Amino acid sequence: MALEEPRRPRADATRNREQLLAAATRLIASAGPEPSMRAIAGEAGVGIATLYRHFPTRESLVDAIYRDQVSRLTVGARELLAQFDPPDALRRWMSLFGEWIATKNGMLDTLLAMIESGEIAHAHTRTELLAAIDEILEAGRTSMQLRGDVPAADVAAALIGIFTVAGSPEHTAMAGRLLDLLMDGLRPSAAGGSRPS
CATH class of the missing domain: 1.10.10 (Arc Repressor Mutant, subunit A)
Structure with a gap:
Protein backbone atom coordinates (compact mmCIF):
# COMPACT_ATOMS: atom_id res chain seq x y z
CA MET A 1 0.00 0.00 0.00
CA THR A 57 -0.08 31.30 22.41
CA ARG A 58 1.52 34.74 22.34
CA GLU A 59 4.89 32.99 22.65
CA SER A 60 4.29 30.92 19.51
CA LEU A 61 3.40 34.11 17.60
CA VAL A 62 6.46 36.00 18.88
CA ASP A 63 8.66 33.02 18.01
CA ALA A 64 7.27 32.96 14.46
CA ILE A 65 7.79 36.73 14.01
CA TYR A 66 11.31 36.53 15.40
CA ARG A 67 12.30 33.64 13.14
CA ASP A 68 10.65 35.28 10.13
CA GLN A 69 12.58 38.52 10.68
CA VAL A 70 15.92 36.72 11.17
CA SER A 71 15.26 34.73 7.99
CA ARG A 72 14.51 37.93 6.08
CA LEU A 73 17.84 39.38 7.24
CA THR A 74 19.90 36.33 6.31
CA VAL A 75 18.17 35.74 2.97
CA GLY A 76 18.07 39.50 2.42
CA ALA A 77 21.88 39.72 2.46
CA ARG A 78 22.15 37.31 -0.48
CA GLU A 79 19.27 38.92 -2.38
CA LEU A 80 20.72 42.41 -1.96
CA LEU A 81 24.16 41.25 -3.13
CA ALA A 82 22.54 39.80 -6.25
CA GLN A 83 21.02 43.20 -7.08
CA PHE A 84 23.50 45.81 -5.83
CA ASP A 85 27.23 46.31 -5.39
CA PRO A 86 28.48 45.48 -1.87
CA PRO A 87 28.40 49.02 -0.39
CA ASP A 88 24.82 49.62 -1.59
CA ALA A 89 23.80 46.12 -0.47
CA LEU A 90 25.26 46.70 3.00
CA ARG A 91 23.59 50.10 3.39
CA ARG A 92 20.20 48.65 2.42
CA TRP A 93 20.76 45.69 4.74
CA MET A 94 21.44 48.12 7.59
CA SER A 95 17.95 49.56 7.09
CA LEU A 96 16.49 46.03 7.23
CA PHE A 97 18.39 45.50 10.46
CA GLY A 98 16.83 48.67 11.87
CA GLU A 99 13.36 47.35 11.04
CA TRP A 100 14.23 44.09 12.83
CA ILE A 101 15.42 45.99 15.91
CA ALA A 102 12.15 47.95 15.97
CA THR A 103 10.15 44.72 15.83
CA LYS A 104 12.37 43.11 18.47
CA ASN A 105 11.92 46.06 20.84
CA GLY A 106 8.16 45.89 20.43
CA MET A 107 8.04 42.36 21.79
CA LEU A 108 10.94 42.67 24.22
CA ASP A 109 9.17 41.47 27.37
CA THR A 110 7.91 38.26 25.76
CA LEU A 111 11.17 37.74 23.89
CA LEU A 112 13.35 38.09 27.00
CA ALA A 113 11.18 35.59 28.86
CA MET A 114 11.49 33.15 25.95
CA ILE A 115 15.28 33.55 25.75
CA GLU A 116 15.54 33.02 29.51
CA SER A 117 13.46 29.84 29.28
CA GLY A 118 15.51 28.55 26.35
CA GLU A 119 12.65 28.72 23.85
CA ILE A 120 14.77 30.94 21.59
CA ALA A 121 18.50 30.34 21.10
CA HIS A 122 19.91 33.86 21.23
CA ALA A 123 23.46 32.73 20.40
CA HIS A 124 22.27 30.96 17.25
CA THR A 125 20.54 34.14 16.05
CA ARG A 126 23.73 36.16 16.65
CA THR A 127 25.72 33.66 14.56
CA GLU A 128 23.22 33.89 11.69
CA LEU A 129 23.23 37.69 11.70
CA LEU A 130 27.02 37.95 11.84
CA ALA A 131 27.24 35.49 8.94
CA ALA A 132 24.88 37.71 6.90
CA ILE A 133 27.00 40.81 7.60
CA ASP A 134 30.21 38.93 6.84
CA GLU A 135 28.82 37.71 3.52
CA ILE A 136 28.38 41.31 2.36
CA LEU A 137 31.71 42.44 3.86
CA GLU A 138 33.53 39.60 2.12
CA ALA A 139 32.03 40.58 -1.23
CA GLY A 140 33.15 44.16 -0.54
CA ARG A 141 36.67 43.05 0.37
CA THR A 142 36.93 41.00 -2.81
CA SER A 143 35.78 43.92 -4.96
CA MET A 144 37.93 46.34 -2.89
CA GLN A 145 34.85 48.49 -2.26
CA LEU A 146 34.80 47.87 1.50
CA ARG A 147 37.61 47.78 4.05
CA GLY A 148 39.17 44.43 4.74
CA ASP A 149 40.03 45.02 8.40
CA VAL A 150 36.56 45.40 9.95
CA PRO A 151 34.96 42.28 11.46
CA ALA A 152 31.24 41.64 11.24
CA ALA A 153 30.94 41.84 15.04
CA ASP A 154 32.14 45.47 14.98
CA VAL A 155 29.57 46.38 12.33
CA ALA A 156 26.83 44.68 14.37
CA ALA A 157 27.90 46.54 17.54
CA ALA A 158 27.86 49.87 15.66
CA LEU A 159 24.39 49.14 14.29
CA ILE A 160 23.03 48.27 17.73
CA GLY A 161 24.50 51.52 19.06
CA ILE A 162 22.90 53.57 16.28
CA PHE A 163 19.47 52.02 16.71
CA THR A 164 19.68 52.29 20.49
CA VAL A 165 19.97 56.09 20.28
CA ALA A 166 17.98 56.64 17.06
CA GLY A 167 15.61 53.71 16.79
CA SER A 168 12.28 55.46 17.34
CA PRO A 169 10.19 56.70 14.38
CA GLU A 170 10.86 60.37 15.20
CA HIS A 171 14.60 59.72 14.84
CA THR A 172 14.46 58.10 11.39
CA ALA A 173 16.39 60.96 9.74
CA MET A 174 19.10 60.82 12.40
CA ALA A 175 19.40 57.05 12.02
CA GLY A 176 19.85 57.49 8.27
CA ARG A 177 22.63 60.06 8.78
CA LEU A 178 24.41 57.83 11.31
CA LEU A 179 24.18 54.82 8.99
CA ASP A 180 25.67 56.91 6.18
CA LEU A 181 28.54 57.92 8.50
CA LEU A 182 29.11 54.27 9.37
CA MET A 183 29.19 53.40 5.67
CA ASP A 184 31.75 56.16 5.04
CA GLY A 185 33.97 54.56 7.67
CA LEU A 186 33.64 51.14 6.03
CA ARG A 187 34.91 52.29 2.64
CA PRO A 188 38.63 52.01 1.81
CA SER A 189 40.64 55.22 2.24
CA ALA A 190 41.14 57.48 -0.76
CA ALA A 191 44.74 56.22 -0.98
CA GLY A 192 43.39 52.72 -1.64
CA GLY A 193 43.41 49.49 0.34
CA SER A 194 42.33 48.96 3.92
CA ARG A 195 42.91 51.49 6.63
CA PRO A 196 45.34 50.48 9.34
CA SER A 197 43.73 49.00 12.43
Whole structure:
Protein backbone atom coordinates (compact mmCIF):
# COMPACT_ATOMS: atom_id res chain seq x y z
CA MET A 1 0.00 0.00 0.00
CA ALA A 2 1.41 3.36 -1.07
CA LEU A 3 2.14 5.86 1.65
CA GLU A 4 0.04 9.00 1.52
CA GLU A 5 1.97 12.20 0.89
CA PRO A 6 1.65 14.72 3.73
CA ARG A 7 -1.03 17.25 2.95
CA ARG A 8 0.15 20.73 2.09
CA PRO A 9 -1.49 23.63 3.89
CA ARG A 10 -4.44 25.04 1.98
CA ALA A 11 -3.73 28.26 0.11
CA ASP A 12 -6.12 30.27 2.29
CA ALA A 13 -4.50 28.89 5.47
CA THR A 14 -1.07 29.88 4.20
CA ARG A 15 -2.38 33.31 3.25
CA ASN A 16 -3.99 33.79 6.67
CA ARG A 17 -0.74 32.88 8.41
CA GLU A 18 1.23 35.35 6.28
CA GLN A 19 -1.35 38.08 6.92
CA LEU A 20 -1.18 37.42 10.67
CA LEU A 21 2.62 37.58 10.70
CA ALA A 22 2.63 40.81 8.67
CA ALA A 23 -0.05 42.42 10.86
CA ALA A 24 1.63 41.37 14.10
CA THR A 25 4.98 42.67 12.85
CA ARG A 26 3.45 46.06 11.96
CA LEU A 27 1.66 46.44 15.28
CA ILE A 28 4.57 45.25 17.38
CA ALA A 29 7.01 47.58 15.58
CA SER A 30 4.79 50.62 16.23
CA ALA A 31 5.32 52.56 19.43
CA GLY A 32 3.31 51.46 22.43
CA PRO A 33 2.75 48.38 24.57
CA GLU A 34 2.66 44.88 23.11
CA PRO A 35 -0.64 44.59 21.19
CA SER A 36 -3.33 42.16 22.26
CA MET A 37 -3.96 39.02 20.25
CA ARG A 38 -7.42 40.38 19.39
CA ALA A 39 -5.88 43.58 18.01
CA ILE A 40 -3.51 41.54 15.85
CA ALA A 41 -6.38 39.43 14.48
CA GLY A 42 -8.33 42.60 13.68
CA GLU A 43 -5.33 44.16 11.92
CA ALA A 44 -4.94 40.99 9.82
CA GLY A 45 -8.65 40.96 8.96
CA VAL A 46 -9.27 37.51 10.43
CA GLY A 47 -11.18 36.20 13.43
CA ILE A 48 -9.52 35.53 16.77
CA ALA A 49 -10.16 31.78 16.31
CA THR A 50 -8.12 31.85 13.09
CA LEU A 51 -5.24 33.52 14.92
CA TYR A 52 -5.27 30.93 17.71
CA ARG A 53 -5.47 28.11 15.16
CA HIS A 54 -2.14 29.26 13.71
CA PHE A 55 -0.58 30.60 16.93
CA PRO A 56 -2.08 29.01 20.07
CA THR A 57 -0.08 31.30 22.41
CA ARG A 58 1.52 34.74 22.34
CA GLU A 59 4.89 32.99 22.65
CA SER A 60 4.29 30.92 19.51
CA LEU A 61 3.40 34.11 17.60
CA VAL A 62 6.46 36.00 18.88
CA ASP A 63 8.66 33.02 18.01
CA ALA A 64 7.27 32.96 14.46
CA ILE A 65 7.79 36.73 14.01
CA TYR A 66 11.31 36.53 15.40
CA ARG A 67 12.30 33.64 13.14
CA ASP A 68 10.65 35.28 10.13
CA GLN A 69 12.58 38.52 10.68
CA VAL A 70 15.92 36.72 11.17
CA SER A 71 15.26 34.73 7.99
CA ARG A 72 14.51 37.93 6.08
CA LEU A 73 17.84 39.38 7.24
CA THR A 74 19.90 36.33 6.31
CA VAL A 75 18.17 35.74 2.97
CA GLY A 76 18.07 39.50 2.42
CA ALA A 77 21.88 39.72 2.46
CA ARG A 78 22.15 37.31 -0.48
CA GLU A 79 19.27 38.92 -2.38
CA LEU A 80 20.72 42.41 -1.96
CA LEU A 81 24.16 41.25 -3.13
CA ALA A 82 22.54 39.80 -6.25
CA GLN A 83 21.02 43.20 -7.08
CA PHE A 84 23.50 45.81 -5.83
CA ASP A 85 27.23 46.31 -5.39
CA PRO A 86 28.48 45.48 -1.87
CA PRO A 87 28.40 49.02 -0.39
CA ASP A 88 24.82 49.62 -1.59
CA ALA A 89 23.80 46.12 -0.47
CA LEU A 90 25.26 46.70 3.00
CA ARG A 91 23.59 50.10 3.39
CA ARG A 92 20.20 48.65 2.42
CA TRP A 93 20.76 45.69 4.74
CA MET A 94 21.44 48.12 7.59
CA SER A 95 17.95 49.56 7.09
CA LEU A 96 16.49 46.03 7.23
CA PHE A 97 18.39 45.50 10.46
CA GLY A 98 16.83 48.67 11.87
CA GLU A 99 13.36 47.35 11.04
CA TRP A 100 14.23 44.09 12.83
CA ILE A 101 15.42 45.99 15.91
CA ALA A 102 12.15 47.95 15.97
CA THR A 103 10.15 44.72 15.83
CA LYS A 104 12.37 43.11 18.47
CA ASN A 105 11.92 46.06 20.84
CA GLY A 106 8.16 45.89 20.43
CA MET A 107 8.04 42.36 21.79
CA LEU A 108 10.94 42.67 24.22
CA ASP A 109 9.17 41.47 27.37
CA THR A 110 7.91 38.26 25.76
CA LEU A 111 11.17 37.74 23.89
CA LEU A 112 13.35 38.09 27.00
CA ALA A 113 11.18 35.59 28.86
CA MET A 114 11.49 33.15 25.95
CA ILE A 115 15.28 33.55 25.75
CA GLU A 116 15.54 33.02 29.51
CA SER A 117 13.46 29.84 29.28
CA GLY A 118 15.51 28.55 26.35
CA GLU A 119 12.65 28.72 23.85
CA ILE A 120 14.77 30.94 21.59
CA ALA A 121 18.50 30.34 21.10
CA HIS A 122 19.91 33.86 21.23
CA ALA A 123 23.46 32.73 20.40
CA HIS A 124 22.27 30.96 17.25
CA THR A 125 20.54 34.14 16.05
CA ARG A 126 23.73 36.16 16.65
CA THR A 127 25.72 33.66 14.56
CA GLU A 128 23.22 33.89 11.69
CA LEU A 129 23.23 37.69 11.70
CA LEU A 130 27.02 37.95 11.84
CA ALA A 131 27.24 35.49 8.94
CA ALA A 132 24.88 37.71 6.90
CA ILE A 133 27.00 40.81 7.60
CA ASP A 134 30.21 38.93 6.84
CA GLU A 135 28.82 37.71 3.52
CA ILE A 136 28.38 41.31 2.36
CA LEU A 137 31.71 42.44 3.86
CA GLU A 138 33.53 39.60 2.12
CA ALA A 139 32.03 40.58 -1.23
CA GLY A 140 33.15 44.16 -0.54
CA ARG A 141 36.67 43.05 0.37
CA THR A 142 36.93 41.00 -2.81
CA SER A 143 35.78 43.92 -4.96
CA MET A 144 37.93 46.34 -2.89
CA GLN A 145 34.85 48.49 -2.26
CA LEU A 146 34.80 47.87 1.50
CA ARG A 147 37.61 47.78 4.05
CA GLY A 148 39.17 44.43 4.74
CA ASP A 149 40.03 45.02 8.40
CA VAL A 150 36.56 45.40 9.95
CA PRO A 151 34.96 42.28 11.46
CA ALA A 152 31.24 41.64 11.24
CA ALA A 153 30.94 41.84 15.04
CA ASP A 154 32.14 45.47 14.98
CA VAL A 155 29.57 46.38 12.33
CA ALA A 156 26.83 44.68 14.37
CA ALA A 157 27.90 46.54 17.54
CA ALA A 158 27.86 49.87 15.66
CA LEU A 159 24.39 49.14 14.29
CA ILE A 160 23.03 48.27 17.73
CA GLY A 161 24.50 51.52 19.06
CA ILE A 162 22.90 53.57 16.28
CA PHE A 163 19.47 52.02 16.71
CA THR A 164 19.68 52.29 20.49
CA VAL A 165 19.97 56.09 20.28
CA ALA A 166 17.98 56.64 17.06
CA GLY A 167 15.61 53.71 16.79
CA SER A 168 12.28 55.46 17.34
CA PRO A 169 10.19 56.70 14.38
CA GLU A 170 10.86 60.37 15.20
CA HIS A 171 14.60 59.72 14.84
CA THR A 172 14.46 58.10 11.39
CA ALA A 173 16.39 60.96 9.74
CA MET A 174 19.10 60.82 12.40
CA ALA A 175 19.40 57.05 12.02
CA GLY A 176 19.85 57.49 8.27
CA ARG A 177 22.63 60.06 8.78
CA LEU A 178 24.41 57.83 11.31
CA LEU A 179 24.18 54.82 8.99
CA ASP A 180 25.67 56.91 6.18
CA LEU A 181 28.54 57.92 8.50
CA LEU A 182 29.11 54.27 9.37
CA MET A 183 29.19 53.40 5.67
CA ASP A 184 31.75 56.16 5.04
CA GLY A 185 33.97 54.56 7.67
CA LEU A 186 33.64 51.14 6.03
CA ARG A 187 34.91 52.29 2.64
CA PRO A 188 38.63 52.01 1.81
CA SER A 189 40.64 55.22 2.24
CA ALA A 190 41.14 57.48 -0.76
CA ALA A 191 44.74 56.22 -0.98
CA GLY A 192 43.39 52.72 -1.64
CA GLY A 193 43.41 49.49 0.34
CA SER A 194 42.33 48.96 3.92
CA ARG A 195 42.91 51.49 6.63
CA PRO A 196 45.34 50.48 9.34
CA SER A 197 43.73 49.00 12.43
